[in-house]
Amino acid sequence: MNHTRLIIEREYLTQVKNKKFIIITLLIPFLIVGGGLFISFLANYNSDSIKNISVVDNSGVLENSLLSSETITFSFLEDLNEEEAKLISQDRNDDGLIFIPKIESATNIDYVALSESIKFISEEAPTITMINSIESKLEEILTNLNYTSVGLDVNTIEESKIYLSIFQESFEGEETTKIDSGMKVIFGLILGLLLYMFVFIYGSMILRSVLEEKTSRIVEIIISSVKPTQLMLGKIIGTSLVAFTQIFIWIALSLAISTLASSFMGVSSSELNSVDLNDAQVASVLDSALTAIFNLPLLNILIAFILFFISGLFLYGSLFAAVGAAVDSETDANQFMLPLSMPLIIGLYVGMFTVQEDPSGTIPTIFSHIPFTSPIVMMMRIPYGVPIYEQIISLSILIATFFGTVWFAAKIYRVGILMYGQKPSYKDLYKWLKY
Amino acid sequence: MNNFLSIDSVSKHFGDYKALNNVSVDIPKGSIFGLLGPNGAGKTTLIRIINQISIPDTGKVMFNGEPLSPKHTKNIGYLPEERGLYKSMKVGEQALYLAQLKGMSRVDAKKQLKYWFDKFEIGEWWDKKIIELSKGMAQKVQFIVTVLHKPSLLIFDEPFSGFDPINANIIKDEILQLRDEGSTVIFSTHRMESVEELCDHIALIHKSNKVLDGNLNDIKRQYKTNTFEVGLVSSDNKKLKEIISTKFQTAEANFRSLGNELKLNVSLKPDQTSNELLNFLSSNSEVNHFMEVVPSANDIFIQTINNQK
Numbered sequence: 001m002n003h004t005r006l007i008i009e010r011e012y013l014t015q016v017k018n019k020k021f022i023i024i025t026l027l028i029p030f031l032i033v034g035g036g037l038f039i040s041f042l043a044n045y046n047s048d049s050i051k052n053i054s055v056v057d058n059s060g061v062l063e064n065s066l067l068s069s070e071t072i073t074f075s076f077l078e079d080l081n082e083e084e085a086k087l088i089s090q091d092r093n094d095d096g097l098i099f100i101p102k103i104e105s106a107t108n109i110d111y112v113a114l115s116e117s118i119k120f121i122s123e124e125a126p127t128i129t130m131i132n133s134i135e136s137k138l139e140e141i142l143t144n145l146n147y148t149s150v151g152l153d154v155n156t157i158e159e160s161k162i163y164l165s166i167f168q169e170s171f172e173g174e175e176t177t178k179i180d181s182g183m184k185v186i187f188g189l190i191l192g193l194l195l196y197m198f199v200f201i202y203g204s205m206i207l208r209s210v211l212e213e214k215t216s217r218i219v220e221i222i223i224s225s226v227k228p229t230q231l232m233l234g235k236i237i238g239t240s241l242v243a244f245t246q247i248f249i250w251i252a253l254s255l256a257i258s259t260l261a262s263s264f265m266g267v268s269s270s271e272l273n274s275v276d277l278n279d280a281q282v283a284s285v286l287d288s289a290l291t292a293i294f295n296l297p298l299l300n301i302l303i304a305f306i307l308f309f310i311s312g313l314f315l316y317g318s319l320f321a322a323v324g325a326a327v328d329s330e331t332d333a334n335q336f337m338l339p340l341s342m343p344l345i346i347g348l349y350v351g352m353f354t355v356q357e358d359p360s361g362t363i364p365t366i367f368s369h370i371p372f373t374s375p376i377v378m379m380m381r382i383p384y385g386v387p388i389y390e391q392i393i394s395l396s397i398l399i400a401t402f403f404g405t406v407w408f409a410a411k412i413y414r415v416g417i418l419m420y421g422q423k424p425s426y427k428d429l430y431k432w433l434k435y
Numbered sequence: 436m437n438n439f440l441s442i443d444s445v446s447k448h449f450g451d452y453k454a455l456n457n458v459s460v461d462i463p464k465g466s467i468f469g470l471l472g473p474n475g476a477g478k479t480t481l482i483r484i485i486n487q488i489s490i491p492d493t494g495k496v497m498f499n500g501e502p503l504s505p506k507h508t509k510n511i512g513y514l515p516e517e518r519g520l521y522k523s524m525k526v527g528e529q530a531l532y533l534a535q536l537k538g539m540s541r542v543d544a545k546k547q548l549k550y551w552f553d554k555f556e557i558g559e560w561w562d563k564k565i566i567e568l569s570k571g572m573a574q575k576v577q578f579i580v581t582v583l584h585k586p587s588l589l590i591f592d593e594p595f596s597g598f599d600p601i602n603a604n605i606i607k608d609e610i611l612q613l614r615d616e617g618s619t620v621i622f623s624t625h626r627m628e629s630v631e632e633l634c635d636h637i638a639l640i641h642k643s644n645k646v647l648d649g650n651l652n653d654i655k656r657q658y659k660t661n662t663f664e665v666g667l668v669s670s671d672n673k674k675l676k677e678i679i680s681t682k683f684q685t686a687e688a689n690f691r692s693l694g695n696e697l698k699l700n701v702s703l704k705p706d707q708t709s710n711e712l713l714n715f716l717s718s719n720s721e722v723n724h725f726m727e728v729v730p731s732a733n734d735i736f737i738q739t740i741n742n743q744k
Binding site for chain 2: 006007420
């Protein structure tokens, strides 16, 4: 036992003291927060640019009703035909030209026909947001004109319109909203992706550590003092502790940096979103987003994430350790890494495509119990609410399988770690099991 | 006989390959025991079984009278042929780690390490990484790590490889001293001159079988052919050779000398003694070289292996 503690300690300290590790641990939070700020800056910058659109309205219907907004400035040109308008618009270096042809008579206007004759002409293909925005503005103006022309009162119609946002509630009486469902999708995806990434990152770390001992040949001295299985488990536990340290620092640093950044630079999310919404709306959206987060089973998510992460890392870590022991170089390791990572990737895909459709459907339920995919798929399901007993069953299967893989990996490890020379085939690995 | 380590009918398979076939070897306490054999004979497998890295299929190993068990690992020091230390870990740190794995306390390990580092005058390497050291320097560290916990059984696989003659001599003296202090040493090598110099007992393993073992001098006695290497000064070498050949069996000999005397290997017949030969030679010529041909470990090695074919 004392030996295992020594191995864990060495594994942990060497990894944590490694310069590369320290740099990555400190740098990632800055990259995450910095990246976030950069993207919001870009979004902000982009939405700040005002588009200049020339309007040639030969019909006269738009007069005084098509108003410039924060993002689009409309400038009206008088009495031009299409060719002339194009030339002038090009000359002025506009972002586009709205052209409405002449109509027969000012009375009895056929607004449907008119709307179909409107053209948008531009040098470069316009963005969808801009076209949508122009279309909806014109739609509103023309619809209102059309209402009036057929004798409907626009105000009456406006007043009698009904705006509906269905009040949602679960059987337990908890309120839910559309934002709630959105949050579940996002949370599920993030959790699944994080678990996938972490198992991969730290699994490879275990592989490299095993490989280092093998290629430096020190392993023969070590296993003359301790059992190979002890060494392997010590490595897996040590690396898991490294993982927790690193993830904890990442979370703490990211929070600290983003708090600092927002207070220093005065960047608030409401400012970024103010393009089309007023402050009150933003506040209410943010508010319901926060409520939506708190509506999630957060404690369950946290505990489940830790347990499924450890078990998943142990499961894959033992297999990665076996691969590290079987091969002589990282290049050779790839041959075995692919089949090992397939279940993880399958889990990710199954989770992404089936969980949000029906979180308790047959396929997500099955895959959240198969030990090799369960950490990912289960984490994607939990934000939607999964009965605790189901989580316990899945975790138990995972842990039982973990003991199986450790037994299997230990066999390969014991033999492989002292085998040098040619790359082993699957047949060799099978033979090693019987040594 | 007081055997420190007793290997009894040990066999080991790897799949279809039989690495050791019913091998029994007794290693006397306080001896330097040469474990010899061609490449791939099964020496490393046997060493790994003693280190409990591998478990034998059949047979048993007794360590100082007890069945070999994990508690004995702290009494064994092992220097594998394929040397290795953590490349980017500091010398002192990893020596401490390896010593603690052998059951030493941190304090004790530090004290012992200081003693050895001072002895080898390498104190300033403590905070260096292995990659900063030369191969010979790393070998010294590795040797210290092997003997640090004062094991009662030391296993050296090619301990002199990578050392220059001066350092090899230092290591040789250390091994002899460790033996004198009571350790039993298993010594595996292909360098027969060091076997000649160090080993009291040997075992020869060939194609997974033990083909020869015992006290080195006893073995030499078995293998000697009562042949003497002689150098004779005379006026007519050819005639002298003919005279000797009438009474003894002779062959050309080749050794380094300063003159151009007649050099012969003379073999005695069963009823002849060495004094008879010497008297006969001195009555016919001037003898300036007379030496019994004792088979070297190298001769025994080659002869035994060739006889197996």
